[in-house]
Amino acid sequence: xxxxxxxxxxxxxxxxxxxxxxxxxxxxxxxxxxxxxxxxxxxxxxxxxxxxxxxxxxxxxxxxxxxxxxxxxxxxxxxxxxxxxxxxxxxxxxxxxxxxxxxxxxxxxxxxxxxxxxxxxxxxxxxxxxxxxxxxxxxxxxxxxxxxxxxxxxxxxxxxxxxxxxxxxxxxxxxxxxxxxxxxxxxxxxxxxxxxxxxxxxxxxxxxxxxxxxxxxxxxxxxxxxxxxxxxxxxxxxxxxxxx
Numbered sequence: 437x438x439x440x441x442x443x444x445x446x447x448x449x450x451x452x453x454x455x456x457x458x459x460x461x462x463x464x465x466x467x468x469x470x471x472x473x474x475x476x477x478x479x480x481x482x483x484x485x486x487x488x489x490x491x492x493x494x495x496x497x498x499x500x501x502x503x504x505x506x507x508x509x510x511x512x513x514x515x516x517x518x519x520x521x522x523x524x525x526x527x528x529x530x531x532x533x534x535x536x537x538x539x540x541x542x543x544x545x546x547x548x549x550x551x552x553x554x555x556x557x558x559x560x561x562x563x564x565x566x567x568x569x570x571x572x573x574x575x576x577x578x579x580x581x582x583x584x585x586x587x588x589x590x591x592x593x594x595x596x597x598x599x600x601x602x603x604x605x606x607x608x609x610x611x612x613x614x615x616x617x618x619x620x621x622x623x624x625x626x627x628x629x630x631x632x633x634x635x636x637x638x639x640x641x642x643x644x645x646x647x648x649x650x651x652x653x654x655x656x657x658x659x660x661x662x663x664x665x666x667x668x669x670x671x672x673x674x675x676x677x678x679x680x
Contacts, residue, residue, distance in 0.1 A: 461529070462503030462671045464574035465510045466563035470583030472516040472554040474614055474621055479653050483582070484544045486656035491540035493661050497533060499668040507531035508668070509571045512543055515559035516552035518590030523562060524549060527571045553589035554624070556581060556639060557596035560607065564600050576671055577603075580663070582610040585624040586634050597641050606642030606670075609635035610663065613651045644670045 512525040563579035587593035611632040614625035627634045632649040
């Protein structure tokens, strides 16, 4: 690859400049995405485009500005099997259009990390690890798990969820519809009661936690935007957990 192209790529993937350590954050958010074999490349690319659209949506930036500190810190993790977990983008601070767009572009440009089985628990554990080493203190710590199937690798996902909840971490979920007619996938992508219910019972938890079910990849951007706004809005609310 030519040197100029390499420099451009490095610039895209460089972390967004950190806030000063004394700055507070309204939320620390880890996006934890399933890149297992049941998600094909077209679906993976649609997810990336959806994230880009969400983080460059003025409504999301307005929600961030509406918080007491007006800024959040965010990281992005991909996982497949329990030995296939990677922090693709470390902590970045989003406080304005430029920082939001830089993170969105870096996320969209990053190549896919893995294919394999589905270790949701390992993805959550990586999120917990990241949340133990923040750029700056955050009022709310959240892990978003996005996937299209149940846990079939590594330790029980309920153990990972429970350990995260003991630390006061909230876990939200995006349950992706997978309409593949491959027989061996059906038990994985369509567990008893449906994937959304599986996520509610096994993956998500904590104050204000919720699950959004996505029934087509074309609606992914809209769902991500709605989810981010709900999470940011939760900064200013208290009370019991809300599950949808």
